[in-house]
Amino acid sequence: MKSTLAITAIIFTIGFVTLPVVMSDSDYGWGKDEEYDRSSTGVAAISNPVYKEECGSCHMAYPAGLLPARSWTRLMADLENHFGDNAELDAATHQSISKFLLANSADQSNYRRSRKLNNSIRLADAPLRISAIPYFRHEHDEIPERLVSGNAEVKSFSHCNACHTKAEQGSFNEHDIHIPGYGRWDD
Amino acid sequence: MKTHILVTVSLLFSSASITLANSEAMDTLLQTYAAQGAATTNAEQGKRLWVKTYQNKGEFSERSCTSCHTQDLTAPGKHAKTGKIIKSMSPSSNPERLTDIKKIEKWFKRNCKWTMGRECTVQEKANFLAYIDKPTNF
Numbered sequence: 001m002k003s004t005l006a007i008t009a010i011i012f013t014i015g016f017v018t019l020p021v022v023m024s025d026s027d028y029g030w031g032k033d034e035e036y037d038r039s040s041t042g043v044a045a046i047s048n049p050v051y052k053e054e055c056g057s058c059h060m061a062y063p064a065g066l067l068p069a070r071s072w073t074r075l076m077a078d079l080e081n082h083f084g085d086n087a088e089l090d091a092a093t094h095q096s097i098s099k100f101l102l103a104n105s106a107d108q109s110n111y112r113r114s115r116k117l118n119n120s121i122r123l124a125d126a127p128l129r130i131s132a133i134p135y136f137r138h139e140h141d142e143i144p145e146r147l148v149s150g151n152a153e154v155k156s157f158s159h160c161n162a163c164h165t166k167a168e169q170g171s172f173n174e175h176d177i178h179i180p181g182y183g184r185w186d187d
Numbered sequence: 188m189k190t191h192i193l194v195t196v197s198l199l200f201s202s203a204s205i206t207l208a209n210s211e212a213m214d215t216l217l218q219t220y221a222a223q224g225a226a227t228t229n230a231e232q233g234k235r236l237w238v239k240t241y242q243n244k245g246e247f248s249e250r251s252c253t254s255c256h257t258q259d260l261t262a263p264g265k266h267a268k269t270g271k272i273i274k275s276m277s278p279s280s281n282p283e284r285l286t287d288i289k290k291i292e293k294w295f296k297r298n299c300k301w302t303m304g305r306e307c308t309v310q311e312k313a314n315f316l317a318y319i320d321k322p323t324n325f
Binding site for chain 2: 057058059060080083084085086087088089090155158159
């Protein structure tokens with residue numbers, strides 16, 4: 001009897017956890033602005049001190065809402081070879097950061113940019129690079145190479161905060177863009 | 188039974204709240220290393236290892252501690268790939284250094300593997316600590 005109860009409880013929990021994932025995966029393109037809460041325009045800012053410390057010491061602490069859960073899971077599974085660097089974590093820290101990333105991933109977020117990023121990714125894909133996401137590429141396709149890879153102060157699209165001055169606060173608003181050596185960017 | 192739990196709980200709390208002073212963290216680590224076979228430290232050896240270059244496959248084929256931390260431990264370094272500034276290694280210019288055992292071991296593990304392709308031995312770690320502690324003497 002006890003075990004039946006336990007199993008039922010587990011099934012219910014799984015059901016509730018996966019429900020929002022399934023619902024948010026509906027394929028309606030990248031979505032219109034009106035579909036989102038006006039106050040949540042960017043992505044959620046990073047609030048987790050462990051994540052900030054562990055991941056932010058080598059690079060910008062990318063907001064969790066920039067990748068879907070399946071991408072974070074893939075990334076966290078191979079920290080020993082993390083884009084060519086070793087970023088191993090002890091088991092407890094690994095678990096704590098994974099939990100934070102999965103709970104705040106793009107597919108769990110109601111922020112506009114998170115939804116757009118997430119909705120542009122095919123369900124079969126789990127990109128590791130934010131800069132490989134279709135919505136990201138679409139948003140950056142007019143930026144000439146000389147301003148990024150040819151720009152010593154930017155070098156790569158991986159360095160969000162080189163141009164997006166409020167990236168670490170989760171804002172990718174056009175008004176906050178300042179490309180080093182070039183200035184403001186208007187579409 | 189009750190006292191047992193009480194003792195365990197209070198032990199847990201006290202160990203979590205200990206913050207070690209600079210030399211204390213280093214002393215503790217060096218004692219641990221000594222118990223594992225590295226009875227003495229050699230800062231000069233540490234320095235030699237610090238500047239040594241290792242060949243690797245792929246990106247950054249020549250790797251060294253200096254790839255990111257430079258040869259001047261009293262000055263800030265820069266992550267070879269991301270370009271993020273790394274605070275200086277020497278406790279004389281950055282008092283936070285060598286104060287957190289967990290942090291020291293974490294970076295030893297990651298960075299020895301990235302640079303040398305393997306974990307450092309306890310002797311190498313002991314020598315590194317001695318060198319990082321007083322880099323300007325060597």
